[in-house]
Amino acid sequence: MTDHEPQDNVYKADFARLGESAVTPELATIRRQALDRFLALGFPTTRNEEWRFTNVAPIARTPFRLARDNGARIDDRVLNGETLDPDWPRLAFTNARATPACSSTRVRQDSLVIESLADRLAGEPRALPSDLAKYASFDQEAFTALNTAFLHDGAYVVIPRNLVLKDPIHLIYVSTAGGNGDATVSHPRTLIVVEPGSQVTIIESYVGLADGAYLTNAVTEIVVGEDAVIDHYKIVREEPRSYHVGATQINLSRNSTLSSHTISIGGALVRNNITAVLNGEGAQCTLNGLYVTCGREHVDNHLKVDHAKPHCDSREFFKGVLDDNSRGVFTGRIIVRPDAQKTDAKQTNMNLLLAEGARVDTKPQLEIFANDVKCTHGATIGQLDAEAIFYLRSRGLTEETARGVLIHGFAGESVEQIQPQPLRRQLQRILLERLPHGELLQEAQ
Numbered sequence: 001m002t003d004h005e006p007q008d009n010v011y012k013a014d015f016a017r018l019g020e021s022a023v024t025p026e027l028a029t030i031r032r033q034a035l036d037r038f039l040a041l042g043f044p045t046t047r048n049e050e051w052r053f054t055n056v057a058p059i060a061r062t063p064f065r066l067a068r069d070n071g072a073r074i075d076d077r078v079l080n081g082e083t084l085d086p087d088w089p090r091l092a093f094t095n096a097r098a099t100p101a102c103s104s105t106r107v108r109q110d111s112l113v114i115e116s117l118a119d120r121l122a123g124e125p126r127a128l129p130s131d132l133a134k135y136a137s138f139d140q141e142a143f144t145a146l147n148t149a150f151l152h153d154g155a156y157v158v159i160p161r162n163l164v165l166k167d168p169i170h171l172i173y174v175s176t177a178g179g180n181g182d183a184t185v186s187h188p189r190t191l192i193v194v195e196p197g198s199q200v201t202i203i204e205s206y207v208g209l210a211d212g213a214y215l216t217n218a219v220t221e222i223v224v225g226e227d228a229v230i231d232h233y234k235i236v237r238e239e240p241r242s243y244h245v246g247a248t249q250i251n252l253s254r255n256s257t258l259s260s261h262t263i264s265i266g267g268a269l270v271r272n273n274i275t276a277v278l279n280g281e282g283a284q285c286t287l288n289g290l291y292v293t294c295g296r297e298h299v300d301n302h303l304k305v306d307h308a309k310p311h312c313d314s315r316e317f318f319k320g321v322l323d324d325n326s327r328g329v330f331t332g333r334i335i336v337r338p339d340a341q342k343t344d345a346k347q348t349n350m351n352l353l354l355a356e357g358a359r360v361d362t363k364p365q366l367e368i369f370a371n372d373v374k375c376t377h378g379a380t381i382g383q384l385d386a387e388a389i390f391y392l393r394s395r396g397l398t399e400e401t402a403r404g405v406l407i408h409g410f411a412g413e414s415v416e417q418i419q420p421q422p423l424r425r426q427l428q429r430i431l432l433e434r435l436p437h438g439e440l441l442q443e444a445q
Helices: 005-018 025-041 076-082 117-122 142-149 386-394 399-416 421-434 438-444
Strands: 090-094 113-116 154-159 169-175 184-186 189-194 199-208 214-224 229-237 243-252 257-265 269-278 284-293 298-307 313-322 327-336 344-353 359-368 374-382
Touching (some): 025 142, 154 169, 154 199, 169 214, 199 214, 214 229, 214 257, 229 243, 229 421, 243 257, 257 399, 298 313, 298 344, 327 374, 344 359, 344 399, 399 421
Parallel strands (some): 090 169, 184 214, 189 214, 214 243, 229 257, 298 327, 313 344
């Protein structure tokens, strides 16, 4: 039993109420094992090295109840704001439950799968996807164990062999706060399988509807087959009093390529755990990210890139913009296994502090067990360049506008790398609204 027995009882009661009628016997066993493991582990504390800079006590002491539908739906206003292109295939979820009225999967292609996990598990024959819960281990990860214990619904995407999908697939996860001030939790689960030779772009959007206390505890598994290519985007825009803990587990096969962008803008506490295993010779992995914080927000990006095979390349480039009394954390760990000769890996973390109260803890790490590799890592923490501000002011800009130009130039570099144009435009608009002096830049445009 953990130190938070009353909260444990809440999770056990919700687990019992969830039942096993809509899952296969195999999944029922996995769920029971995951709940037992969560109860044994308890929530991590700052005594755990992996969580040293992120205190989840507010989550641990809050009795989150499993979010129910309660008639909540994604209304047209929210849907129109989040739909990037009406022609893209789209799956929408409210509190990790499929919302068919707001989904659109009109793409017709043999063997292409874009559906909810609940529909797959309830279909005939009732079969558990072979890759589900195979890569995201819950043995030492309490939040992953909790997600797996409540695994019920989420997105299931399979891109069949040698298919090049032109339009991105958009997965929208919307969380709502409970009524009467109740704190609620949802556990979205996403399984993406990209079969050999195929190409796809997938966007995961996490947004909140109300300024209430809720926890989004998400797990995504991405399986990339031989010679396959995937561009993956995760956008976190939670509400000010909310918590978001997400785990993304990636497995790359021979000569496969993954490019992933994680953008965190909003949420009282956000933790992104990203693990990529380069499990085939010639695999390539790019992990980019941007986190923008203000107030007392806390964003923690925890990355691990595991070079398990030779001749693999990886690049990590994360930027942070921190204002007020907010805090950022970046932990990047590159592991090069003994057989992973000819590894080429580079890791960079850059942070811009806009206020004296802002703080960032950055910890790049290399663990190299091979002797023929090329690996580098670095981190920077700084403030706006006074000389650059002076230069812009000498060209007629006010000090506020000059600061805005520099801040948006720093953050905008990450957004410019985003390929789907509607998503890039949406994030550019959000940054203008979110970052200091953005309204001056809007007026100047």
